[in-house]
Amino acid sequence: MDGTSVNSSDGNLLEVNDVTAGYSKRRVITGVSMNVKPGEIVGVLGHNGAGKTTLLKCIFRMLSIESGDIVFDGASITKSSSVKTVASGMSFTPSERPIFRDLTVEQNLELGAHSVRDRQAIKDRMGEVMELFPILGERRTQLAGRFSGGQQRQLSVGMALMVQPKLMMLDEPSLGISPTVVTKTFATIRELAAEKGMSVLIVEQNVKAMTTIADRVYVLRHGEMVLEESGDAARERSEWWHLF
């Protein structure tokens, strides 16, 4: 690892310790360690196929891990499952098809709150989300599959907000949307994180968009962490090729 190292201290919301994982024989990430502090926006950068999505799926406990340990909110979740991680305050938004295309906006948001039992809370949060993204309110009864890429992204973020996560994980939110919408989406994420005090972990290939809002970035190359540095240092960096 090179770059400025950040002291790892207790009080991390998420800690990934030396995790190795993959699909049967195919090893995708090797000995990866990282952490996210409360209220922090962390970006994991890397080329396509570097293992970014796999890392997120491991954290979310959708994928079994070969070795290593994951701690969330003070408790080990290595042996947990995605059903439990959602309930414990984590959200995960996949990069492709992050919504249910055959359902309406409202139904999507309700499904986003699948793990929430309190009907009133669901209603309140849905109101909040529609305030945040007015277009969703206007088209609440329309099928989500008919939306533009940017609107689908907004809906997916809205679905994540329905569980009021402590840690919001987004897989390549810039995928398939135009540069101006990328800027807007990332700005919204920044505001949300500050307002709600939630941590955000974003996996991205779009280095510039990520570094504008990140407090800290990691770079994953070919399944290995090759860099950890502060957001400021990353913004200053002129050469990225050797990390990809």
Next chain:
Amino acid sequence: MAYYGQIAINILILLSLSVSLNLLLGYAGRVSMAQSILFGVGAFTAARLVLPQLTDKYNANVSGVGYGMGWPWWAALLGAIVVTFIAALVISLPAVRQVKGEYLILLTLAFQLGGQQVMTVWEAVTGGPFGVAGIPAIKIGSMSFSTVKADSTVRFAILMLIVTVIVIAVCWGIGESPFGRLLKTLREQESVLPSVGKSPIRPELLTFGITAGIAGGIGALFAFSQGAMTPVNFGLDLSILIVSVVVLGGVGNIFGTIVGAIILGGLDPILSNTVGADAIPWRAVIYGGALVVMMMVRPQGLIPEGAFRRFKKGKTTEEMTPAEAMESLSRVSATHEVGSAPALEVEGLKKSFGGLVAVGGASFTIAEGKITALIGPNGAGKTTIFNMITGTFKPDEGTVKLFGQDITGLSVVDIANKGIARSFQDVRICEQMTVLDNVAVAVPKQAGEGLTNLVFRPLKTRKVERATRERALECLALFGISDKANDLVGELSYGDQKLVAIARLLATDADVLLLDEPTSGVDPANVEGVMQGVRRLRDLGRTVCLVEHSVHFVQQLADRAVFLDQGIVLAEGTVDELINQQELADLYFGS
């Protein structure tokens, strides 16, 4: 004696039906629930062909015997085989088009149950629920073979044993031949066959036909031996029993099927002597239950496929070094005129999916004998271009030329045969096959892949097969993995599996090799080995074009690179030239 003879006959019939189904289910990986009804189709066809012609109308009602065409038994046997062969081809048509497991299960199941219904109502052929009686026995000279009399029962048992041995030999011969290698590849990774220039349709259809034809022939013998039969003999339970024999014994393994048939077939007399009238339902409970338990605890069956591969004449060829392999392989002459045109010339290639432009007019050339990488941000259209070059997608516009020859719009198989082979991101190696077989399947022009050659030109087939294996070994030796030739690919590390996939590419003799993410998923410790392998392809004079997302590795591997964004070529040059351009960096990392 006759009692044991009948038991032996029952087991042998079950064995033959199962061994032939193993060809379809075990080797080709296609489930058929219709083996029993095809057996019945053969039986009734043979019965109608062999029964005497109706000469006197008055006798028809008094004799109580069916009438037919009056053919000799051997002609009726052939007729039964042909009819079932054709019936199976017809049923499998939609399944071959669909190539989806559940469609085939549904179709064969419907054919089985529908067929049973037809058999019970179509009295003109099957005699309805009471069946057909009076079917003449096989007669050779003065000897007759049937289960009607005690001495002829034993004779028929011996005849059936001979037939069964022949069926086993035929199925073994087909299964372990180059044709069988095609079938196993079809089972494990269907898409690989077209990519190495071989059509999967013909072997698949033929296998359906052969499996059914054998069942039909056995059905004919059953009819001749019993003299009488009813549609009840050909129910779904028998189909399930046959599938159970194959699965319990171990799919893709004829020894397993033999063991399975003896165990399940042998249950019958044992149960008859213990539970009496309930023997048949008890047997069904036992094999049904065994099927469930087996899938839980030992899904590979009693004798797993490949259990004996280590005893197969390993013909310990003295280990070849990579350098020797290089020397030997470089003698394979190129199929095109050297230096005539760029290896690959892509001109104005366009493709959109439902209004979304994936590739918007890409033009570039790939120089002969070099490693060229396609790079670019996510969604640049790299894989789509690969798919258009290899014929998986038809381009909306534009042309692809291979050494100056237009190959746009040809099928995947044709393009592969013209000399473009590709690898896949997810390796697509056949885990249950040996390393050697994985590579050998790609060697072009194998005599043993045609059934007529297997039967009529066995010597030539053997000679070609020896050469094929030798070539495959050389390809493996080039990457230093020839010592693993007899291992199952599933046992190798992922890095070695990638090398097997690259060796398979090399074995196609194609001049242009397209590699889709050759290093992805490989342990950092093994990446160097894979990159070394790719370089060896170039050193052999092959033209390599690869998609690789890690610029880090592209820098170490590629001689040239083509930078794409949104399906348009923005720059070509050496990797270092490209990464020094600021606007490309902005595109790649955002701005």
Next chain:
Amino acid sequence: MNFELLAQLTITGIVLGSFYALMGMSFGIVYQTSKIFHLANAIPFAAAGFAAVWSAETFHLPMFGAFIVGLVAAVIVGLLILVLGYFPLINRNATLLSLFLVSLGVTVAFPNLLQIVFGTQNKTLQVYGADGTLNRAFETQVYNVGFLTITQLDIVKIIVCWLVVLCVVLFVNKTRFGRSITALRTNPTMAAAVGINSKVVYIVVFAIGSLIAGMGGLFVTTEFVAYPTMALQWTLIGFIAVFFGGIGSLPGTALGGLLLGLLSSWSSVWLGVQFAPVVVFGALFIILLVRPQGLFGKAAA
């Protein structure tokens, strides 16, 4: 063909097609969610029939009491197959083929077990009357409307079948739980991301499928008799309705079933009733050749 015959055949076809639609619902909801080729759906069908006959005789239950016992038995065996047979393999990420083989094993073992326990003879659903004698539970009445003939049971069948279709479609499309089913079917990754427990969804879906199969079994038992192998052909009809109507579309499955029923009824003019299975198979064969996604199915993306 004269009008009267056509009208009568249409009535018969609707009765038949309604039952096909019912069987299509049973398999359709299971298959579209789990992708398991659940041939063992035949087992709740037969279990319901046998449980009803047995309970009516043993516990002197009235007809509807016996029906409830039958339906409960259907749901229980359906869930046992799921939990003991499929879950262990699903946990291991086994192939769909091995799941089918488990299904096949159960499908062959169960009716034979029934035969060993209850014998081969047909079972008539009989209830104890007020006078303490055992009588056939239900004698259907025949209505003649003009030149048309229809039985009381046929009318009940049509109503019940389409009520079930309606309930299932409404349940899947309108309820909160139904949306979990759609979510899991259309986007499993996202379903996991929002915390849907696929096991729970499977259990509910198999319970519904088995319940409906059980209803089918009760219809056959009431109208005719119960026997060990009674279920297989009807189960297969359900499968065909699903593939014919279009996988993933429950209304399509129901309409597909109805259409198959009408086809087999109309064709009986030329072919004879016994050939109905051949007509159904032929229709499936042609659809799979020319429109593999099924009549009302969406083309695969």
